[in-house]
Amino acid sequence: MKVARTIKSVRQLVIAARGNGEKIGLVPTMGALHEGHRSLIMRSVKAGNFTVVSVFVNPTQFGPREDFNKYPRPIRDDLKICRDTGVNVVFVPTAKEIYSGGTVTWVEVEKMSKPMCGQFRPGHFRGVATVCAKLFNIVQPDVAYFGQKDAQQAAIIKRMVADLNFPLKIVVCPTVRAADGLALSSRNRYLSTQQRRDATCIYRSLAAAREMIKAGVKAPKTIAGRMRKILEKAGSLTGVDYISVVNPDTLEEMKHVEGKVLIAVAARIGSTRLIDNLIVDADRR
């Protein structure tokens, strides 16, 4: 496994691999890798790709009062996970390498960046789309892997790739959960023991929504109301940013549940903001 710290060196490694007839798989991450990331990496490795994992805590997707500075950066553990899973190249650039001259160019995926997390994190998805466009141009992968846990991000990146004709395929992999249902997240490590216990309210609310939809409930308000009650029973809950019932591709709010539905939640447990979601097919009971 090679560790590349510059754009030039990761490009050289990728060009050499492509010269050997290999397909390139990219797993863009902010590090602090967990089983969710590992599942993305394994998907790429198992597909036989020359697999590049980028580890970059992207400053442009954090707001001024967000956790950029305290975001975990356990780079040794990350490298070990990459080595153990058969990654070919880990790309670990500095912020200066990525944003050398400061950037004045932004990729904006309008409409889809507005609702849900976009309401609470202005500029976040602009930062995400821009850094992904950069990583796609730097690594030039044939396939890039994202997790369904970040449903809005995955939908936005898929749309960006389609709209800007990036010559690559986006694969979205299922959310990996702890035994009690909590979606794995690098931010889970901020939780105290009690908070960790309470945090299962998020998955429980989603599971309840799924049951309601499967039972034939059609009104998003009814579903969201029930979910909110489940969330509010958790003692460590300090706020619900949103409960959304939307089209999984366009993120448009549904007035009436039908077909595939994305149920998404963002809630704060103590000072930690967690997100999770489920896609439910209302037509398949």
Place this chain on the structure above:
Amino acid sequence: MKVARTIKSVRQLVIAARGNGEKIGLVPTMGALHEGHRSLIMRSVKAGNFTVVSVFVNPTQFGPREDFNKYPRPIRDDLKICRDTGVNVVFVPTAKEIYSGGTVTWVEVEKMSKPMCGQFRPGHFRGVATVCAKLFNIVQPDVAYFGQKDAQQAAIIKRMVADLNFPLKIVVCPTVRAADGLALSSRNRYLSTQQRRDATCIYRSLAAAREMIKAGVKAPKTIAGRMRKILEKAGSLTGVDYISVVNPDTLEEMKHVEGKVLIAVAARIGSTRLIDNLIVDADRR
């Protein structure tokens, strides 16, 4: 020479050429090709590139009251010029092929899109940057050629390529002029005989600016004042959108002329809006 009308077909042709070890040169145009375009094409052909010319009147870079509908589309003449200059592929997509699902994704090069033409054509450079990003991803050229005549566009595209790490080189070629100095433009064909004669005021104003700078004049106001007088002597002049004295790379206004200076003009002759510019090195007299 092949004519490709779909993204899929142009990609196939480019991939085959690349498989034969060829370098790909892209000349993005809106058609109505003249000697200026021909010089860009020749530059690519002479460099030994597999040369792709795109001919696409991009709707997203026209404002609602601009000349999108009347913009000339002499596609037969264009194809002849391409054939005569040794182009390998002409890519002639429909607007539907390029913007199939409608686009919600935009590439914005902030700051540099604001001054000069940006003031008078809101959204223009967002449309230009977005369609160029798409064409770069569709054709995946090693080099793309732009004309210095559209100085702001060239500076913005260079910046976009640097900021988003597009894996290609931008070559900016000199403005091609008629014997009397008028910069060639597809819009020159809108001019009446009298207007065509008067239109030389633009180049004459730029030449006067160059002389002043070479003579040691340092104040942009003095230069612009003299240029405006020259322009206003032309009977067909109906307005001066701007006279700008800026840094050629950043497009920031200069307070004091030094080093390389971009002198740029946009003026209306009758109802036709024309632009032109010169880069002058104030340190080389």
